Amino acid sequence: MARVMIVDDAEFMRMVIRDILLKHGHEVVAEIGDGEEAIQTYLEIKPDLVLMDIIMPDMDGKEALQKLLLMDPDAKVVMCSSLGQQALITESMKIGAMGFIVKPFEPDGMLDVIKKIAEPN
Amino acid sequence: MDMSKYIGIFRSESEKNIKEISDSLLELEQDPGNMEQMNVMFRAAHTFKGMAATMGFKQIVELTHEMESLIDRFRKGRLTLDSSLIDIIFECLDALEGLVENVCKGMESKAVEGKNDRSEGNKSYPDAVEVLKTLRNINNSSEEVLPLKSEFESFSADKKIEEKVEKKEEREEEKKLESINEELKEKKSFTYSGLDFKVKNVQNSRIQDSKIQDSKIQDLKIRDSKIQDSKTRVTRIQSSRISTEQLDKLMNLVGELVINRSRVKELTEESKSKDLELALSDFQKLTRELQEEVLEIRMVPLDHITNIFPRMIRDLARAQNKKINFIIKGKEIKLDRAIMEEIGDPLVHLLRNAVDHGIEIPEERVELGKEESGTIMITASKQQNYVLIKIEDDGRGISTEEIRKAALEKGLISRGEAEQLSEREAIQLIFAPGLSTASAVTDLSGRGVGMDVVKNRIERLGGSVKVESKLGSGSKFELKLPITIALYQAMLVKVGMERYAIPFTSIVKSISVRKEEVRHIRGEEVIVINEKALPLLRLRKLFQLPADQREENLVIVIVEKAGRDIGFVVDALLGKQEVIIKNFRSRLMEKTRGFGGATIMGDGSVILILDVNSII
Numbered sequence: 015m016a017r018v019m020i021v022d023d024a025e026f027m028r029m030v031i032r033d034i035l036l037k038h039g040h041e042v043v044a045e046i047g048d049g050e051e052a053i054q055t056y057l058e059i060k061p062d063l064v065l066m067d068i069i070m071p072d073m074d075g076k077e078a079l080q081k082l083l084l085m086d087p088d089a090k091v092v093m094c095s096s097l098g099q100q101a102l103i104t105e106s107m108k109i110g111a112m113g114f115i116v117k118p119f120e121p122d123g124m125l126d127v128i129k130k131i132a133e134p135n
Numbered sequence: 136m137d138m139s140k141y142i143g144i145f146r147s148e149s150e151k152n153i154k155e156i157s158d159s160l161l162e163l164e165q166d167p168g169n170m171e172q173m174n175v176m177f178r179a180a181h182t183f184k185g186m187a188a189t190m191g192f193k194q195i196v197e198l199t200h201e202m203e204s205l206i207d208r209f210r211k212g213r214l215t216l217d218s219s220l221i222d223i224i225f226e227c228l229d230a231l232e233g234l235v236e237n238v239c240k241g242m243e244s245k246a247v248e249g250k251n252d253r254s255e256g257n258k259s260y261p262d263a264v265e266v267l268k269t270l271r272n273i274n275n276s277s278e279e280v281l282p283l284k285s286e287f288e289s290f291s292a293d294k295k296i297e298e299k300v301e302k303k304e305e306r307e308e309e310k311k312l313e314s315i316n317e318e319l320k321e322k323k324s325f326t327y328s329g330l331d332f333k334v335k336n337v338q339n340s341r342i343q344d345s346k347i348q349d350s351k352i353q354d355l356k357i358r359d360s361k362i363q364d365s366k367t368r369v370t371r372i373q374s375s376r377i378s379t380e381q382l383d384k385l386m387n388l389v390g391e392l393v394i395n396r397s398r399v400k401e402l403t404e405e406s407k408s409k410d411l412e413l414a415l416s417d418f419q420k421l422t423r424e425l426q427e428e429v430l431e432i433r434m435v436p437l438d439h440i441t442n443i444f445p446r447m448i449r450d451l452a453r454a455q456n457k458k459i460n461f462i463i464k465g466k467e468i469k470l471d472r473a474i475m476e477e478i479g480d481p482l483v484h485l486l487r488n489a490v491d492h493g494i495e496i497p498e499e500r501v502e503l504g505k506e507e508s509g510t511i512m513i514t515a516s517k518q519q520n521y522v523l524i525k526i527e528d529d530g531r532g533i534s535t536e537e538i539r540k541a542a543l544e545k546g547l548i549s550r551g552e553a554e555q556l557s558e559r560e561a562i563q564l565i566f567a568p569g570l571s572t573a574s575a576v577t578d579l580s581g582r583g584v585g586m587d588v589v590k591n592r593i594e595r596l597g598g599s600v601k602v603e604s605k606l607g608s609g610s611k612f613e614l615k616l617p618i619t620i621a622l623y624q625a626m627l628v629k630v631g632m633e634r635y636a637i638p639f640t641s642i643v644k645s646i647s648v649r650k651e652e653v654r655h656i657r658g659e660e661v662i663v664i665n666e667k668a669l670p671l672l673r674l675r676k677l678f679q680l681p682a683d684q685r686e687e688n689l690v691i692v693i694v695e696k697a698g699r700d701i702g703f704v705v706d707a708l709l710g711k712q713e714v715i716i717k718n719f720r721s722r723l724m725e726k727t728r729g730f731g732g733a734t735i736m737g738d739g740s741v742i743l744i745l746d747v748n749s750i751i
Contacts, residue, residue: 024182026148030141030189069181096185118188121136 016132019044019061021052021078022094023070027117031065031094034121040128049073053081056089062132065115068095068102076106083110090131094119138190142242145190148182149235153228154442155179156202160221161445167216177206183231194263195234201270202227208274218453223269225446226261233260379472382433389422389429390715394735396422401738430619434469437515437524440479441466444486448511451490458497458508459490465515470522471619474596478524478616481589481600485526485612486511493530493610503607505529520624520639521598524614533604535561542570560699562602566590594748597623597638597716597731599695615640623716625734625744626692627709631680634742635705636714636734641747643693643700645708650687662691662702669693672751673704677729694747701751716744 018040022028028045035042043061046052050073056064064082068075075093082089093106093114103114113127159176163169180203187195202224208214396419403411441463452459470478494500494509501507506529514525539553542564548556556564564570568587593600597617604610617623617640625636626645652662653671660671671691675682683706691702714734731746 023178024148024186026141026144026186027182027189029144034136069178071175071178096181096188099181117185118191 015039015041016062016128017041017043017059018128018132019046019052019056019059019064021046021049021064021070021075022067023047024067027067027094031124034124035128038121038125049075049078049081052078053085056082057085060086062090063128064089064091065128066091066093066111068093068099068106076102076109079106079109079111092127092131139242141190142239145186146235146239148186149231152179152183153232153235157225157228157446160224161449163216164218164221164449170210173206173210177203177210180206190238192234192238194267195231195238198227198231198234198263198267198270201267201274202231204274205270220273222453223266223273225450227266227270230261230263230266234263236260382429382472385429386433389426392422393426393713393715397736398739430471433471433473433619435472435475436466437468437470437475438466440475440482441513444482444513447483448486448490451487452494455490456496457490457494459494460508460510462510462512464513468515468517468522469618470616474598474616474619477592477596478614481592481614482513482524482526484585484589486513489526489528489530489610493528493532495531517618520618522616522618524616525611526614527609527611529609532606532609533562533565533602534606535604538562538564538570542567545570559603562604563699565602566600597640599640599748601695623714623744625712625714627712627742628674628690628692628703628705629707629709630674630678630705633678634709634736634740635674636712636742636744637692637694637703637747638731638744639711641694641696643695645690645692646702647688647690650689653689662689667700669700669702671702671704675704675706677750696747696751701747703745714742714744 018035020028020031020035020042022031025047028047032042032045043059044055046055048070052064052066066075066079070078073081075095079091079093082091090112091110093103093111094117095103095114096117103116107114112131115124115127156176156179159172159179162172163176166172180199184196184199184203187199205214205220205224209216209220214220399418400415403415444463445461448459448461451457489511494511495503495505497507500509509528509530511526511528514527516523535558539548539556539561542548542561543550543553547564547567547570565586566589570587590600593614593616599615600612602610602612617638623636624639626639626642628635628637646664648662654661654663654668656668660673661668662671663669669691671689673682690705690707692705692708693700693702695701716732716734729746729750731744731749733741733743735741
């Protein structure tokens, strides 16, 4: 079980992700719509894991990831993106994302990634 | 995983994304270098695709994917966004709108296991398959406009090498990723499909630019024929989950409650009980709050119907080679949903007229010493008892000469009237039913078709419409609309033994004048205010009651009808009152002119509501 923070500008995606997580016993500690707020909230609630959309208005996922890691090098961030944006995923991995999920995600695949990262042992 | 429960949010977010892209396109057409709008558009397309993929809507994914790729090329400066490409993306958005509507209907009907009326579904949407083809042609053909010297042969060879390099890089990146996430199933299929796509790209890169041109032209043809009907449809209001019937019923119940409250109030006053009075004051407060809430639920911002206008104006202007600057002010103003749904078509009509007949082509405007771009502006504002919507343009205006001539020809007015009518009165003739079909008017003066329909619609709502125009410099239409439909603010007046209600939407003001101030012009009674003659209508006379002999002062309610003021002479003003309108359900009353309905007072008595538009 992990305490997860969802960052995605689309309410639809947040809803779908939240439902999957809750159904499988995870706790959704925050749902955020943009990068700036994500950083603020992260510091306040320190989730086990962050699911971060890459393409968002204002501060995008990559930038938010960078800033997050600067403040907390141990932050566990999993990037989410729709197919067709390989380059962005690769860049995020270089910055230090722990994993990535491609939309549309299979619930099992997503849960696997979360499990591996949140509970390394 | 059952996705049907997300259909509602999918729909509203899809609509939001479509709207965002559409708005950005309109901005970009004016300001092609606006990177911020470009990014907004890209993000919206991308988000849309992600949602559709999650829902498993393949067709929408394909279309949004191509759209995203196309926008990405604009964003990266590989392709220039011109008006014909904007047309294509608009076409794509229309197709997407159709697809979204269809899948949503499909899912909703599956969810309730009931039949759903699909007949009205995608009738005016472009064919998604065709649009997809067009987009693919553009995306798959050569990326840049080729410099003349480069031969296609060598170009595609270069391309292949480039692609190979890219592919190699990609594979290396893949490996890195794989080490982190080796068990993710999606990964493989995702990368392969990406590669597939690239390979296809290379194969198709010989396709020449002319193909883009072809598809663009074809598309434009489709567009032009569709502008006529596709954008005149007014979007229905979707966001509320309460059915309109339920809302109406709720409204009616609250209306009954208010009437009942007045009854209780009167009984309380008779009984002179302190306790009852106290209880009543709470009761009154609660019913008022309830009433306000119910009214509020029924309200929707004007944006619900105006949001399709910028695009509509843009398409119309483009089809006619006109340049138009379109401004909407006050789109946050709220109106009752029933009113909102009724005024969509009239507004579309007025706007179309302004584009078709009002605004001149740029050359003509320049010659006239006007700005090259015409301006059409909608301004909505909330007045005390009604909402005012103005539609102004700075086009050629309406020729009253032509209107007089046409009205005379049609036998709507006599020769004498034609000469006597003031400019202001003459121009109101465009609302006359017979005139509207006169093609001469449509061609010469610009306005005409269906203006009587516009007027009828607005008046049926208890509103009014008037027009002002100056030949050569533009026209202005003003719609006055009640804020709510079932509940009016009205002035109660007394005439003889009866009480009547006059809706505030019609009232300009009330005055009292001395008997001696009445003048006679051509046998008609008038009074002079602000150096203008105000014709009087004695309601006693109209209702065939004997004149009140004792009167020293005349109590006059000045009402406005089609831009003209008229003074209703009443016995007394009884004060402002909220009235709940009960429509007549009888043939007899329907044909009786002068009354818009009736209302029930607290004491149970029935009061007729005067309809200013039909009384004179």
